[in-house]
Amino acid sequence: xxxxxxxxxxxxxxxxxxxxxxxxxxxxxxxxxxxxxxxxxxxxxxxxxxxxxxxxxxxxxxxxxxxxxxxxxxxxxxxxxxxxxxxxxxxxxxxxxxxxxxxxxxxxxxxxxxxxxxxxxxxxxxxxxxxxxxxxxxxxxxxxxxxxxxxxxxxxxxxxxxxxxxxxxxxxxxxxxxxxxxxxxxxxxxxxxxxxxxxxxxxxxxxxxxxxxxxxxxxxxxxxxxxxxxxxxxxxxxxxxxxxxxxxxxxxxxxxxxxxxxxxxxxxxxxxxxxxxxxxxxxxxxxxxxxxxxxxx
Amino acid sequence: xxxxxxxxxxxxxxxxxxxxxxxxxxxxxxxxxxxxxxxxxxxxxxxxxxxxxxxxxxxxxxxxxxxxxxxxxxxxxxxxxxxxxxxxxxxxxxxxxxxxxxxxxxxxxxxxxxxxxxxxxxxxxxxxxxxxxxxxxxxxxxxxxxxxxxxxxxxxxxxxxxxxxxxxxxxxxxxxxxxxxxxxxxxxxxxxxxxxxxxxxxxxxxxxxxxxxxxxxxxxxxxxxxxxxxxxxxxxxxxxxxxxxxxxxxxxxxxxxxxxxxxxxxxxxxxxxxxxxxxxxxxxxxxxxxxxxxxxxxxxxxxxxxxxxxxxxxxxxxxxxxxxxxxxxxxxxxxxxxxxxxxxxxxxxx
Numbered sequence: 001x002x003x004x005x006x007x008x009x010x011x012x013x014x015x016x017x018x019x020x021x022x023x024x025x026x027x028x029x030x031x032x033x034x035x036x037x038x039x040x041x042x043x044x045x046x047x048x049x050x051x052x053x054x055x056x057x058x059x060x061x062x063x064x065x066x067x068x069x070x071x072x073x074x075x076x077x078x079x080x081x082x083x084x085x086x087x088x089x090x091x092x093x094x095x096x097x098x099x100x101x102x103x104x105x106x107x108x109x110x111x112x113x114x115x116x117x118x119x120x121x122x123x124x125x126x127x128x129x130x131x132x133x134x135x136x137x138x139x140x141x142x143x144x145x146x147x148x149x150x151x152x153x154x155x156x157x158x159x160x161x162x163x164x165x166x167x168x169x170x171x172x173x174x175x176x177x178x179x180x181x182x183x184x185x186x187x188x189x190x191x192x193x194x195x196x197x198x199x200x201x202x203x204x205x206x207x208x209x210x211x212x213x214x215x216x217x218x219x220x221x222x223x224x225x226x227x228x229x230x231x232x233x234x235x236x237x238x239x240x241x242x243x244x245x246x247x248x249x250x251x252x253x254x255x256x257x258x259x260x261x262x263x264x265x266x267x268x269x270x271x272x273x274x275x276x277x278x279x280x281x282x283x284x285x286x287x288x289x290x291x292x293x294x295x296x297x
Numbered sequence: 298x299x300x301x302x303x304x305x306x307x308x309x310x311x312x313x314x315x316x317x318x319x320x321x322x323x324x325x326x327x328x329x330x331x332x333x334x335x336x337x338x339x340x341x342x343x344x345x346x347x348x349x350x351x352x353x354x355x356x357x358x359x360x361x362x363x364x365x366x367x368x369x370x371x372x373x374x375x376x377x378x379x380x381x382x383x384x385x386x387x388x389x390x391x392x393x394x395x396x397x398x399x400x401x402x403x404x405x406x407x408x409x410x411x412x413x414x415x416x417x418x419x420x421x422x423x424x425x426x427x428x429x430x431x432x433x434x435x436x437x438x439x440x441x442x443x444x445x446x447x448x449x450x451x452x453x454x455x456x457x458x459x460x461x462x463x464x465x466x467x468x469x470x471x472x473x474x475x476x477x478x479x480x481x482x483x484x485x486x487x488x489x490x491x492x493x494x495x496x497x498x499x500x501x502x503x504x505x506x507x508x509x510x511x512x513x514x515x516x517x518x519x520x521x522x523x524x525x526x527x528x529x530x531x532x533x534x535x536x537x538x539x540x541x542x543x544x545x546x547x548x549x550x551x552x553x554x555x556x557x558x559x560x561x562x563x564x565x566x567x568x569x570x571x572x573x574x575x576x577x578x579x580x581x582x583x584x585x586x587x588x589x590x591x592x593x594x595x596x597x598x599x600x601x602x603x604x605x606x607x608x609x610x611x612x613x614x615x616x617x618x619x620x621x622x623x624x625x626x627x628x629x630x631x632x633x634x635x636x637x638x639x640x641x642x643x644x645x646x647x
Contacts, residue, residue, distance in 0.1 A: 043427055093613045099427040100350045104568075105612045107561060112605025119598075226438065233431055272442030278435040279421075286423040 014142045015259040021144075023255025024152040025210055025217075027248045028159055029228055030235035032206035038241045039179040039199045040095050042102035046086075047232055048225030049113040050204050054079050054211025055220035056121050059128045062215075068128035071212035072154055076205035083204025087197045095196060110225060117222040128215045151213035158209050162202070163244065175199055179242075227271050234278045237285065310483070317475045324471035328543055330586045331478035332536045335485045336559070337566035337578035339532040342489065343525045344564065345572030346498060348505030349422065351526075353433025354533050355560035356440050357414060359553035361406035361534030362541035363450055366458040368405045369398035369542075377449050380456055392462035399542065406538030407531050414530035418523035425508070434556065441554030456547040474543045481539055485532050486579075492528070493575055501525055502573075561608065562589075569611055571620025580619055 033047055044050075057078055058071025090109060094102045135144045166172035177185040178195045186192050214220060235254060239246030254277075261273040317324045336358065343349045370379045374388040390398065417436075424432050450456050461470040492498060500521050503511040512518050537553070547553050554560075562585065570581020588607065592600045615622065 043431070090609055090613065097616070100430055101612055101616055103350075103427060103430055104561075104564065105609050108605045108608030108612065110605075111557065111561075111601055111608065115599075115601035115605065119602075230431075230435060230438070237428075266446070268446040269443065272439050272446065275435040275439035275442065279432055279439065282424055282428055282432040282435075283420040285428075286420065290423055 010142055011263065015263055016256055017142065017144060018148070019256030019259035020252050021148040021152040021255070022258065023252030024155045024248070025213055025251075026228075026231050026235060026254055027251025028155040028206060029210045030232035030239075030247050030251055031159060031162070031244070032203035032210075033229075033232040034236045034239075034241055034247060035175075035206075036199055036203045037236060039175055040091070040196050041099065042091065042095060043099060043106070043233065044203070045103060045106040045229050046110040046113060046225070047203075047207060048228030048230075049110045049117070050079065050083070050207035050225075051211040051214065051228045052220050052222065052225045053082065053113060053117060054208030055128075055215035056117060056211075057208065058212035058215045059121075059126055059220065062128035068130055068212070068216050069150070071128070071215070072209055075208035075212040077208075079208030079211075080201040080205040083201040083207075084197055086204070087200040091200055092193070092196065110229075114222050114225060121222065123222060125219045125221045126215070127219045130216045145217065147217045151217045154213060155210070158206070159248075162206070171195070171198055227274055230275060230278055234274075234281060238281060313479050313483075317472055321468075321471075324475050325543065326586075326590065328471075328475045328478040329540075330583065331475075331482040332540050332543075333562065333566060333586055334579050334582040335478075335482055335532055335536040336563040337570070337582040338485055338489055339529045339536075340563040341567045341572060341574075341578045342492070342501070342529050343522075345567055345574070345577070346493075346501040346505060347522060347525050348508075349522065349526075350430050350564070351433040351529075352430055352556060352560050352564065353421075353436040354529055354563060355437040355554055355556050356433075357410035357530040357533035358537035358540070358559060359437075359440060359444070359549075359555075360410045360413065361537030362547055362553045363444065363456070364409055364534070365399070365402035365406035365538030366456055366541050366547055367450060368402035369395070369459050372398050372401060380448075380450060390459045390462060395459055395462045398459065403535060403538045407535040410530040410534035410537075411527045414527045415523060418526050419519065422519065422522045422526060434560075437554055437556040437560050441550040441556065444554060445549035450547075455549075455552075458541050458545055458547060460545065474539065478536075478539050478543070481532070481535050484535075488528070488532075490575060497521070497524075505573075565608060565611060568616065568618055571618030571622075571624075574618075574620040577618055577620040584619075 029047065029051055033044065036042060036044055054071075054075045057075040058068045061071050061074065062068040086109065090105055091102075094105050130147045130150070135146055135149065136142070166176060174185070174190045174195050175198065177188070177190055178192050178199075182192050185195075211220070231254060235247055235250045238250040238253075254274075257277065258270060258274060262270050265273060316327055320327070336354070340351070340354055343351060367376060369390075370376050370388075373390065373394050379388060421429070421432060421436070444450060461473065500511070500516055500518075503514070503516065504518050504522060508518055541547050541553075544552055566582040566585045567578040568581070569585055570579065571577030589600075589604075592603045592607075596603050617625070
């Protein structure tokens, strides 16, 4: 237990700013989750592993002497094709099936990816050093690494690009139509199979961007995927499907919650507190919904 | 129950009793198989019969494991000093202390998870479908992460369970744990079989098929859901307690709350054999254990890759499991009346 948080306002400001910048990244991953959930009605447990894989692409560029910030461009391109491949091999067989089947199948993919990454990249915690330096605020009491600011900025840029793309382009329109009513979209000549593949590819590409940013700002490790999946799931259920401002706000809220949990409970309980928060949110949601049901009765 | 099935049961029982003497080298493997069957069969109570696909039964399993070991140590020695000393044996259990501790520990390991399931059941079982699945997944992982931060049960460095007392060496240890887990298996089978002949199973099936309609028929679904989960928790805790003693070492995320392995295994075993049948999970667990040991022996290092592929293949191509496939092929054997003309017409259509 550490009550410094309440005695020193600077720590509070530090935690809030860190959490905000972190939360923007979470929101980007959650946006991909919301996209595939809304369009294809699947929950992808391997989401976090796609993020970590994207991170390793940036890390590899760093190892070969290319600045890891370029990973933000390269990683989504590679991840798009990885996503399409996963879709063609597995996901297209579970799209119209029971949701539990999709959860279990993607759980299998998640285990597979975790282990393959463990073989390919080793079990060390790695970080792609961007060399961006830090920014000092409030008389040097608050330290913000520039890489965090950079990653938040890039996430916002990608999110805006995607929103515009979904609104304006032909594929974006097709995706939105399929999400609303897949059958009707099919009747009107939309190739839903292609739309699904593209959706999954875009989701994987978003994960790639987020992963590259995470490898610059934080650390990556082959087994770190599941917490990212859970975070994005949590953000989506709090915000609701198709509520973009909600996703951004709840993502930032989650980031701030995590930073405070880190300061108050200690780092060893950080992941545990995220999972407990998930359980609490779901239970709260259940009681809220059951009240509504009784009212209807 | 007809004569043939009695012969089958007695045959299996006799085989189970003599198995450790026929295959003395596989005693530990057979004990693990018994534990796996217990886990798969009890997962099936709420996963298969009730339709609540839980990833969180690992919570009860891990809880049982920690509780059994803690009681076994805490009854005679200070727990904190035991975990602090790690593997070094500063305290030694005498044989009678060991067995008393084990008995008390197993009772606690079975009862406390049942109570926990009852307490959290009302909040958790109100969730439907995938929300339930993800919530229970979260519960299991949270339990692992949190127990890894608690000092008194060993935190990150793990918890060594009391070693088997020095009477008869490894042979006696293997036989003791084999008969313990086989006993748990027999107990589970008798209990589950008894449950499946009652109205309780029909109610669980009604909840699976359409919960709202079941509620409209006047069934207090919540009560039955919670009791179904509590039965699962009871046997999961028991299995966990036995497994803790068998493995001899408890780690929070790798042994006790191992959602990535045991938590998925129990789901897979039940699905492989066929959800919602009595024999499905038993056959599934047996097959799965063979597969798994094969992977672990021949693809050492690649076992998780093989496991991931296996999960995807089972889920995509055999979602109904072995029993489901057999049922489709030979419906008469399962007591379904088939119209011969109708069947022929269907074959022609195909």
